Amino acid sequence: MTNSTGPADDQLSDRLRALRGGLRPTPVVPLRGDGLDLFAKLEYCNVNGSTKDRAALWILQQAVARGDVHTGTTVVESSSGNFAISLASYAVALGVRFVPVIDPFCNRGTEAHLRTLCPVVEKVTEPDGAGGYLRTRLARTAELITGDPAAYWPNQYRNADAAEAHYRFTGGELCEALPRLDYLFVGVGTGGTIAGLSHRVKEAFPGCAVIAVDAVGSAIFGAPAAPRRIPGLGSGIVPPLVGDALIDDVVLVPEPDAVAGCLELLGTHGVFAGGSTGSVYHAIRHFFSVSPVPRRMPTVAFLAADRGHAYAETVYNPAWVSTLHTGEPFPAAA
Numbered sequence: 481m482t483n484s485t486g487p488a489d490d491q492l493s494d495r496l497r498a499l500r501g502g503l504r505p506t507p508v509v510p511l512r513g514d515g516l517d518l519f520a521k522l523e524y525c526n527v528n529g530s531t532k533d534r535a536a537l538w539i540l541q542q543a544v545a546r547g548d549v550h551t552g553t554t555v556v557e558s559s560s561g562n563f564a565i566s567l568a569s570y571a572v573a574l575g576v577r578f579v580p581v582i583d584p585f586c587n588r589g590t591e592a593h594l595r596t597l598c599p600v601v602e603k604v605t606e607p608d609g610a611g612g613y614l615r616t617r618l619a620r621t622a623e624l625i626t627g628d629p630a631a632y633w634p635n636q637y638r639n640a641d642a643a644e645a646h647y648r649f650t651g652g653e654l655c656e657a658l659p660r661l662d663y664l665f666v667g668v669g670t671g672g673t674i675a676g677l678s679h680r681v682k683e684a685f686p687g688c689a690v691i692a693v694d695a696v697g698s699a700i701f702g703a704p705a706a707p708r709r710i711p712g713l714g715s716g717i718v719p720p721l722v723g724d725a726l727i728d729d730v731v732l733v734p735e736p737d738a739v740a741g742c743l744e745l746l747g748t749h750g751v752f753a754g755g756s757t758g759s760v761y762h763a764i765r766h767f768f769s770v771s772p773v774p775r776r777m778p779t780v781a782f783l784a785a786d787r788g789h790a791y792a793e794t795v796y797n798p799a800w801v802s803t804l805h806t807g808e809p810f811p812a813a814a
């Protein structure tokens with residue numbers, strides 16, 4: 481992961497400080513909760529449109545401070561899309577080269593965005609036998625950095641700075657915005673978000689339950705891996721960062737229910753969010769429909785991790801959604 485080659489690059493440090501100085505907290509908005517005091521933290525209002533933005537900037541800032549990234553470094557990273565968009569944007573702002581390693585489940589718009597920002601985009605095509613392409617992406621990333629002394633791999637699946645970013649920023653802002661919190665629902669991919677947020681909210685609100693939301697077909701919480709198509713949640717491996725999280729319960733959401741969650745979130749609240757947010761919203765509805773309702777109306781929060789636009793051809797496209805039920809491949813994802 482590290483390729484430390486000396487002291488911090490002052491020019492990059494200054495640019496990163498300036499970029500971070502420009503950041504503002506994302507909104508925490510109340511939604512009509514139907515028995516819940518429900519809040520969404522709109523992470524899609526981050527500069528590069530997703531919850532991954534805080535982690536990307538903080539990881540780069542820490543890597544520069546340690547001397548792992550300097551002018552002349554090539555950053556290489558495996559991503560389902562959002563982390564790559566944030567790294568690509570910050571790499572451009574810093575004048576550093578970035579090579580994203582993506583797969584066929586990356587949204588088409590996200591891939592097009594990456595191709596305009598990055599001279600080289602590595603797209604793996606070999607399924608990994610664990611329901612997706614993650615292991616293939618990680619193997620390709622390892623190959624690309626091997627023997628290249630100018631390469632730096634943030635490795636979001638193992639990088640504790642990702643959790644630290646969510647502890648400090650996402651979590652700090654959420655705790656500041658709410659007077660109380662009984663339940664926090666968090667989608668899990670690499671585990672960085674839940675590792676950071678769970679510690680922060682339990683420090684501020686010791687009675688708060690943290691509910692992890694994962695996709696059916698993901699191996700993160702011990703179920704057998706199976707094909708999944710919506711990027712963001714789930715993994716074919718158990719990411720080490722998940723072991724650092726404080727998790728009270730887990731809800732697994734089938735992909736058709738993630739779509740139903742997106743449509744309900746849009747139709748009921750006007751929130752146009754991506755597939756992982758639909759999963760989390762569906763998990764909240766399901767959780768409180770089967771659990772005993774607490775006597776006092778509970779305060780519940782979740783992140784709207786990214787916007788729906790990138791999912792126009794998939795989650796919001798009935799032709800694509802019908803293939804989730806039949807299991808047929810869809811041309812856009814082929």
Ligand SMILES: Cc1ncc(COP(=O)(O)O)c(C=O)c1O
Pocket residue numbers: 530531532560562563667668669670671672673674711712713754756757785786
């Ligand atoms: C849209 C979206 N939601 C949720 C997640 C999960 O976050 P984490 O990787 O921190 O577990 C991701 C991760 O890429 C994501 O892109």
